[in-house]
Amino acid sequence: MAKKLMILFGTETGNAEMLAEDACSSAESNGFEAEVRGMDEITVEELCEVQRLLIYCSTWGDGEQPDNAQDFFDAVSECSASDLTGLNYGVLALGDTAFDLFCESGKEWDALLEEKGANRLVERMDCDTDFEDDAEFWTEQSLEKMATVE
Ligand SMILES: Cc1cc2nc3c(=O)[nH]c(=O)nc-3n(C[C@H](O)[C@H](O)[C@H](O)COP(=O)(O)O)c2cc1C
Numbered sequence: 001m002a003k004k005l006m007i008l009f010g011t012e013t014g015n016a017e018m019l020a021e022d023a024c025s026s027a028e029s030n031g032f033e034a035e036v037r038g039m040d041e042i043t044v045e046e047l048c049e050v051q052r053l054l055i056y057c058s059t060w061g062d063g064e065q066p067d068n069a070q071d072f073f074d075a076v077s078e079c080s081a082s083d084l085t086g087l088n089y090g091v092l093a094l095g096d097t098a099f100d101l102f103c104e105s106g107k108e109w110d111a112l113l114e115e116k117g118a119n120r121l122v123e124r125m126d127c128d129t130d131f132e133d134d135a136e137f138w139t140e141q142s143l144e145k146m147a148t149v150e
Contacts (some may be wrong), residue, residue, distance in 0.1 A: 002033040005146055006050045010039045010057035010069030010080050010105060010106050015131070019056045023139045030143050039069040044076055048083055052064025052146045054122075054139070055109050058094040065108070073108065082117045088149050089113050090122025090142045092135055121145050 005027050009020035020036045027034035032052075039057075047053075060066050065073050076084075080129050091113075103126040110124045112141020125138040 002031055003052065003147065003149070004050075005032040005034040005052045005054065005143075006042075006047075007034060007036045007054045007056070008039050008042065009036065010066045010109075012060050012066045012068075016056040016058045018094065019094075019131075019135050020054075022136070023054055023056070024091075024134065025145075026139055027143055027146075030147065032146070034144070039072040042072065044072075044079060044083075046075065047087070048079075050087055052149055053087055053089040053108070053113075053118075054142055054146070055091045056091065056094065056135075057091065057106045057109055058134070059099070059101065059103055059105040063099070063104035065105045069071070073105075073112070075111060076116065078081065079116045081115065084113060084116040084118040087113065087118035088121040089118050090100065090120070090138075090145070091124045092138050093124060093126045095126065095128065095132055099111065121149065
């Protein structure tokens with residue numbers, strides 16, 4: 001049976017969404033049953049059932065979550081410490097080194113999921129404005145690791 005993979009994006013101007021869609025196509029080519037959703041299109045209850053997760057999330061304002069991610073971030077923050085024990089995840093953070101709080105939102109997701117008991121299967125990558133090649137590389141590596149999760 002195909003392995004399921006959830007791909008979530010937090011975005012304001014579409015970069016993270018584009019990367020998430022690309023990751024979904026690659027995942028499907030590699031035999032996953034993959035699904036892409038905005039962070040405003042999933043509940044915490046659904047997240048608790050997920051085994052494999054890739055997050056693509058940009059940072060806005062002054063180190064803040066993008067608009068479609070803030071409510072979900074707050075909801076996950078309310079989970080108890082062991083709610084996400086079955087979850088294997090990786091975070092790709094999008095940002096711009098011109099800002100003081102570079103890739104802060106992605107860093108927050110990476111830390112939050114670990115705090116809630118999830119397993120960081122893939123090390124986070126923090127991407128500057130020329131993210132395309134780095135992101136593609138990260139996605140390929142991440143899919144290889146996700147494929148090892150039974
Ligand atoms: C108004 C504004 C605020 C931003 N604030 C930050 C920030 O605090 N830290 C950071 O690393 N990047 C920041 N960025 C850069 C975005 O995260 C970056 O452009 C990203 O690629 C946008 O991805 P998205 O289209 O998925 O939202 C900011 C960009 C804009 C236009």
